[in-house]
Amino acid sequence: MVKSFKDHHALILTAQNGNDGYVLRYFAPSIGIDEDLATGSAQCSLAPYWLSLLSSTSLKVRQLSSEGGYFQVERKGNEHILLTANTVLAGVATVD
Numbered sequence: 803m804v805k806s807f808k809d810h811h812a813l814i815l816t817a818q819n820g821n822d823g824y825v826l827r828y829f830a831p832s833i834g835i836d837e838d839l840a841t842g843s844a845q846c847s848l849a850p851y852w853l854s855l856l857s858s859t860s861l862k863v864r865q866l867s868s869e870g871g872y873f874q875v876e877r878k879g880n881e882h883i884l885l886t887a888n889t890v891l892a893g894v895a896t897v898d
Contacts, residue, residue, distance in 0.1 A: 823862035840871025
C-alpha cells in the first residue's frame with residue numbers, strides 16, 4: 803500500500819512516545835527507499851511540531867525500523883534544532 807504513494811517524496815508516520823518523546827517510521831518508495839532505517843532529515847519537520855505540542859525544549863526520538871534509530875532533538879533558539887544521533891558503524895570494509 804505504501805508503494806502506491808508515488809506522487810509524494812515520502813510518507814512519515816509518527817506518534818507520541820510518553821511525555822518526553824515521539825516515534826516514527828519513514829517510507830520513500832518513490833525514490834527507492836522502501837523504509838529508511840534512521841532518518842535524521844525527518845526531524846527537520848517533526849521536531850518543531852513535537853517540541854511545541856509537548857511544550858518541551860528536548861525530546862527523545864526512536865525510529866521504529868528493523869535496525870532502529872535513536873535521536874535526541876533540542877530546541878536552540880527560535881530557528882534552530884540540535885539533532886544528536888546514536889549510531890552504530892556496521893558493515894565497513896577495512897583496507898590493509
